[in-house]
Amino acid sequence: MKILVCISHVPDTTSKINFTDNDTKFDTNGVQFVINPNDEFGLTRAMWFKEKQGATVDIINVGGPETEPTLRKALAIGADSAIRINTEALDGYQVAKELSAVAKEGNYDLIIAGRESIDYNGGMVPGMLANLIGASFVNTCISLEVDGETATAIREIDGGKETVSAKLPLVIGGQKGLVEESDLRIPNMRGIMMARKKPLEVKEPQGAEIETKAVSFEKPAPKGEVKLVSPDNLDELINLLHNEAKVI
């Protein structure tokens, strides 16, 4: 089985978010980048397929050279080789288009992406990618098994779960549940040393058209002061909600 895991290079959740260029660009200054958590669940599941079912695991990212440490980390965790498509990731369609070229060429049986990346939370790439390469697609995937040519996936749906059976090739939009947080792997020292020797191929982009453009970003208003109201004093709470917060 050939697996491709899409790895998005995103700011750590504890990063301070700022914008530059008139609020049109994310300020990466001093920001720590990590593997997108949804992708990390997928990568960890892919490692399971590698170890238990002899799969090969390639990883791919659309981005500039600054994303390579993130790819190396995924290699250190155990992926076999990496591909970086050398262009700035600007919108979902562009990324899906760039990924699709490699995905087709590589004849992958399974493509694991994250449900969304936690930077812009677009959530469009896996679906578009599946469409572009004509593969089956399961989104919000929380469990995945593969038996021969058939995958059995469980999707999270409102208030419950749906079990889906799909023919390979398959694209999934994965999330927590594929594996649990405690299953996530810290790369070991030997893995880190070996990562240096594993192939990381840089491919030039197809030059997919970019259909959307960020006009401006804005941050939520800062949190106001917190008022604590004693549970014995519900009148006071109603008074505050009504007269001060004016929400009831």
Next chain:
Amino acid sequence: MAETADKKDILRGGQFLVKETACEDVFTPEDFNEEQKMMKETVKEFVDREIVPHKERFEHKDYALTEEVMRKAGELGLLGIAVPEEYDGLGMGFVSTMLVCDYISGATGSIATAFGAHTGIGTMPITLYGTEEQKRKYVPKLATGEWFGAYCLTEPGAGSDANSGKTKAELSSDGKTYKINGQKMWISNAGFCNVFIVFARIEDDKNITGFIVENDPSNGISLGEEEKKLGIHSSSTRQVFFNDTVVPVENMLAGRGEGFKIAMNALNVGRIKLAAACLDAQRRVIDMGVKYANERVQFKTPIAKFGAIKSKLAEMATNAYASESASYRAAKNIEDRIAIRLDSGASHSEAELKGVEEYAIECSILKVAASEDMQNCADEGIQIFGGMGFSADAPMEAAWRDARISRIYEGTNEINRMLAVGMLVKKAMKGHVDLLNPAMAVGEELTGIPSFDTPDYSEVLSEEKAMVAKLKKVFLMVAGSAIQKYGPELEEHQQLLMAASDILIEIYMAESTILRTEKNVKRFGEDAQKEQIAMAQLYLYHAVDIITQKAKEGIVSFAEGDEQRMMLMGLKRFTKYQNQPNVIALRNLIAEKVTSENTYPF
């Protein structure tokens, strides 16, 4: 490694005192390569996952948890970083070794101690001095964490005077085994280790001998109860009793009577690694301190906004930055020195031994400086937390108790202070570091007419570098005259030695801090480094004060009349700023950065 290995003129140990170092020639934490950065993240992740959530258990004598975490560290390869690949280690360089030690030691002293005792003094004597058979037999198990090691040097009657131990090793009549009898004390990891490195005396030898002894209760080995300690509550510390313990002669380490040398060389590595072990601990205390200070409101103001608290945060960050700067500078010197030795055909163990021994002075300096920085950091951490700082439910209390041990083990800070100066004097006598000529030059300068030119200090950190050069003259003046005065009897004048040592320590720390900053200013620009520049200046400011005070103490103790007056005048000249730094403004700038980033951000 290769790119620096051909630089044969890298600074030798102790030479920092008489040679100027170009900032390009110091290694800084900003020079970590991609692999090292990934290692750092890995170790931090490991600590955040395996140690931090269990902090409470570490405070309640959960020795099994320490063992469990150590085993997991072994699975990640963290115990074999420094071990050559042929013995199932990773064979990484000294900087990487320090880095792992740094980041694994930050959250609890219990793991810092268990890790240090196992990978340092528990394993190194075998990798450095073992025969091929000994290495094959023991090192792979120790490198992977299948087995754990402990180091038995100290005895009830032999602490700082480590060569005075009473433990005996007696050769059997057939010449095949030694029988060991004696009592060892304060042995870290004793409760769960598989191998002891034991030092014992054969007959009436002048020096002790090292042995590898497998932990086998049926072979006359028994343990005392766990010691009740101030800190590092989940680090196992017990007495170890040897009662007719039989050890095959093949388990002798190096030769008969070489134990003291082994013990001391293992301690050199142990000392610099202990300095590393005090780094992330400082970062974490600062991180917790500033988060608390930003949240805690008194007088309707977050306490982080108060000058008194800002001053603490700035000083804590500055000392942490200084101890990082000096630790990694020395680490890279050692790594390069090892590479040079390897290139010229030395075996791995020989190269490593000589490489570390070369910088034994720096190892002692770092051990003292970093352990005291850590202690002060935790102490101020408590103060920032106020009453909560004193509570065992908040993190500062444990950090403070855990920090205390670092000033005691691996040679007390007193012993290390004396060693630093003592070794330097020895190096000078051997001609490895020329102190004599520079000291004479300072002597001439003292009697000559001072220059009245006003130097141009417009370039960033130029006045600071000139100041460090002058501080080196202070050391040469004080130590040079003291040696002249007392000769070999200098050893008897301990307070003078301690003062000289403090001068030496402050010079190394201040210089390392300035050089790191200068290098980064050249790379990243002055604006990006303004807080670092402030830290370099603030550190130096204190160093000048300490040096002034210690030098005065020393001078007055051995010089009189005109000689004393001349030296005190020289001291004034060598410690004089042209532009007095505004330390309050410096602290404000540093504190502003720390509080706005809400962590230790350097």
